[in-house]
Amino acid sequence: MKRRRILTGLTLAISLLLAGCGGGQKSAVAEDKINITTSFYPLYDFAVKVGGAHVNVINLVPAGVEPHDWTPKGRDIKNISDSQLFLYQGAGFEGWVDDFLKSLKDSKVKPVVASTGVELLKAGEETHDHDHGKDEHGKDEHSHTGEAGKDTDPHAWLSPKNAKKMSENIKNALVEADPAHKSDYEANYSAYAAKLDALDKQYKDSLSGLxxxxxxxxxxxxxxxxxxxxxxxxxxxxxxxxxxxxxxxxxxxxxxxxxxxxxxxxxxxxxxxxxxxxxxxxxxxxxxxxxxxxxxxxxxxxxxxxxxxxxxxxxxxxxxxxx
Structure with missing residues (x-):
C-alpha cells in the first residue's frame, strides 16, 4: 500500500481540464438511468446486481488491470463527476480518492464508502471466529467499525458476509438517490443477499472438515x-x-x-x-x-x-x- 501512487490536487485539476481525452474507459453516462461509477470490480458487480434495470454502472479500472496502483485519467474523473453515485471501497484501498474528493466542485455525485459498517481488520492479522476476535489480553483485534487507519486491511470484500453488507450499503444509496424504484432495489438486494448467504454456507460446509x-x-x-x-x-x-x-x-x-x-x-x-x-x-x-x-x-x-x-x-x- 505504501508504494501506491497518490494523485495530487494539481494533477487532478489538470486531469479535469483534460476530461474526455483518454482513460481507456469505454462506458459513458446514460441519460435515462441512475449512473453509478465504481472504483473497482466487486463494487461494479454488486451495483449491477442490486441496481438491475434502473442503473448504468461504469467501472473505472479496465479488465485485466490490477487496481492497487491504478489512478484515474481525465475521462474517468468526468464520468465520476457526471454520475449520481460514486462507489469506492475506502479503508485505504484507493490511494487517489481523498485528493479527488477534495477537488470536487459543482458536481451532483454522491460519494459512497462501500465498506461502511464492515468490521475492518488490522493489516497482517486475521482473527478466527473461534477466537471470538480477541487477542491474548482479551482486547478486540479489529479496528473500530468504519475507521480505516494506515494499518487497515482493505480487502473486506473477500468475505461473503462483508460483500452482503457492502451490497446493502449500495442498496441504501440507490433508494436515497432514486426512491421511485425503492421496491425494486430492495427486491434485487434480497435476492442477491440470499445468494451471498448460500455462498457463505458453502464455504463453511466445505472448509470446516478439511x-x-x-x-x-x-x-x-x-x-x-x-x-x-x-x-x-x-x-x-x-x-x-x-x-x-x-x-x-x-x-x-x-x-x-x-x-x-x-x-x-x-x-x-x-x-x-x-x-x-x-x-x-x-x-x-x-x-x-x-x-x-x-x-x-x-x-x-x-x-x-x-x-x-x-x-x-x-x-x-x-x-x-x-x-
Missing part, C-alpha cells in the same frame, strides 16, 4: 476469508501485490510450507506469477489460482464470470489445497 488450515499465497489479500473460515495465510508479498519480498521473506515462506505440509502456493491472474512459481519449484510444490477479485481478466469478462462464480472457483481450489 485437515489443513494453512494457505500459502502470493498476495496478503485473504485475511477476511481466513477470519471467517478458520484459516491462516502466509504471503510472499504484503497488502500490495507489487511489494518486493526479501530473501528472508522467501526463506520464511519455504519454512512455513515445510512445517505445515503445504502442497500448493496460490497466485493470482492480474500480477506476475514468477515469484510464486519460482518458490513452488524450489519448495517442490505446485501452484493454484486464488483470485482476490480485485478485477477480472478480459477472458473472464467474456465468459460471464462474476463475484459469486469466481468465489466458487476459489472454494474449489482451497478445498483441493487443504486436503
Amino acid at each position: 485437515p489443513k488450515k494453512e494457505i500459502a499465497v502470493s498476495h496478503q489479500a485473504f485475511a477476511y476469508l481466513c477470519h471467517d473460515y478458520g484459516l491462516t495465510q502466509m504471503a510472499i508479498m504484503g497488502l500490495s501485490p507489487d511489494a518486493e519480498p526479501t530473501a528472508q521473506d522467501m526463506k520464511k515462506m519455504r519454512e512455513y510450507i515445510g512445517e505445515h505440509g503445504i502442497k500448493y502456493i496460490f497466485f493470482e491472474e492480474l500480477v506476475s506469477d514468477k515469484l510464486a512459481k519460482t518458490l513452488a519449484k524450489d519448495a517442490k510444490v505446485e501452484t493454484l489460482v486464488l483470485n482476490p477479485l480485485e478485477g477480472l481478466t478480459e477472458e473472464q469478462v467474456k465468459q460471464g464470470k462474476d463475484y459469486i462464480s469466481v468465489m466458487e472457483e476459489n472454494l474449489k481450489n482451497l478445498t483441493k489445497a487443504l486436503q
Whole structure:
C-alpha cells in the first residue's frame, strides 16, 4: 500500500481540464438511468446486481488491470463527476480518492464508502471466529467499525458476509438517490443477499472438515476469508501485490510450507506469477489460482464470470489445497 501512487490536487485539476481525452474507459453516462461509477470490480458487480434495470454502472479500472496502483485519467474523473453515485471501497484501498474528493466542485455525485459498517481488520492479522476476535489480553483485534487507519486491511470484500453488507450499503444509496424504484432495489438486494448467504454456507460446509488450515499465497489479500473460515495465510508479498519480498521473506515462506505440509502456493491472474512459481519449484510444490477479485481478466469478462462464480472457483481450489 505504501508504494501506491497518490494523485495530487494539481494533477487532478489538470486531469479535469483534460476530461474526455483518454482513460481507456469505454462506458459513458446514460441519460435515462441512475449512473453509478465504481472504483473497482466487486463494487461494479454488486451495483449491477442490486441496481438491475434502473442503473448504468461504469467501472473505472479496465479488465485485466490490477487496481492497487491504478489512478484515474481525465475521462474517468468526468464520468465520476457526471454520475449520481460514486462507489469506492475506502479503508485505504484507493490511494487517489481523498485528493479527488477534495477537488470536487459543482458536481451532483454522491460519494459512497462501500465498506461502511464492515468490521475492518488490522493489516497482517486475521482473527478466527473461534477466537471470538480477541487477542491474548482479551482486547478486540479489529479496528473500530468504519475507521480505516494506515494499518487497515482493505480487502473486506473477500468475505461473503462483508460483500452482503457492502451490497446493502449500495442498496441504501440507490433508494436515497432514486426512491421511485425503492421496491425494486430492495427486491434485487434480497435476492442477491440470499445468494451471498448460500455462498457463505458453502464455504463453511466445505472448509470446516478439511485437515489443513494453512494457505500459502502470493498476495496478503485473504485475511477476511481466513477470519471467517478458520484459516491462516502466509504471503510472499504484503497488502500490495507489487511489494518486493526479501530473501528472508522467501526463506520464511519455504519454512512455513515445510512445517505445515503445504502442497500448493496460490497466485493470482492480474500480477506476475514468477515469484510464486519460482518458490513452488524450489519448495517442490505446485501452484493454484486464488483470485482476490480485485478485477477480472478480459477472458473472464467474456465468459460471464462474476463475484459469486469466481468465489466458487476459489472454494474449489482451497478445498483441493487443504486436503
